[in-house]
Amino acid sequence: MRIALVQVASPGDESVADRRERVAGLVRSAASADLIVLPELWAAGYFAFDDYDREAEPADGATVSGLSELARETGAYLHVGSFVERRPDGALRNTAALLDPSGSVVHSYSKIHVFGYESKEAQLLQAGNRVATTDTPFGTVAGTTCYDLRFPELWRCLVDVGAQVVIVPAAWPAARLEHWRLFTSVRAVEEQVLLIACNATGTQAGVELAGHSRVVDPWGTVLAEAGTTEGITWCEADPAVVPTVRKQFPVLADRLPTYTDLQGADA
């Protein structure tokens, strides 16, 4: 499969309408991909906390409907990154969606671990509380978002529900680039998944984003890694690598049924 990671900058002096048009151009130039992936909250800008309420949209709002047309036009699976979703009850969430080539939403995920360190996300957004998978021609796909990378329990849960490919939109700061590299590699190896992570780049509200979008296979091979500029990073990946590695090195099968029994006194 041919993957296009579309690394986007969201400068504060650009209107959201202009950004949507610019990103549409980038997505069009990735039309030969089987899967196109965008970063976390690229339209509003992750660090533009004061704009979240104004830019919030319903699940079928400007981000999903605009990109749904582009999925049809390009004939690719298109991961919209994430957007500030206004739920029917008024709550706001950081929601990601995957569109199939007909433009239909086939997977959606609201970020479970909202981020509170030097971030207002945890104050402003409601945490999601569900994981799910969807079957695609390139395997069983699940999503998580950015900070979720730090929580192995969540990633194990994705494996338990059948994930083979995990798509991760992010707005990970440059200050912790080495953590980004470590976690994307470790989660791919630990969970034996094909991990496709698209990060934001540029500077937002004085915070420099790391870029370095990555694709890592279950053996830990980095199939692609972007630099820090905005644009498309291409990657060829063979989704069969997941069942192959899981069969040849069946570490997931060696998990104990439960680990809670290990706590406390020696038995």
Ligand SMILES: O=C(O)CCC(=O)C(=O)O
């Ligand atoms: O965990 C980190 O260091 C970055 C997390 C983050 O920026 C996010 O979740 O948007």
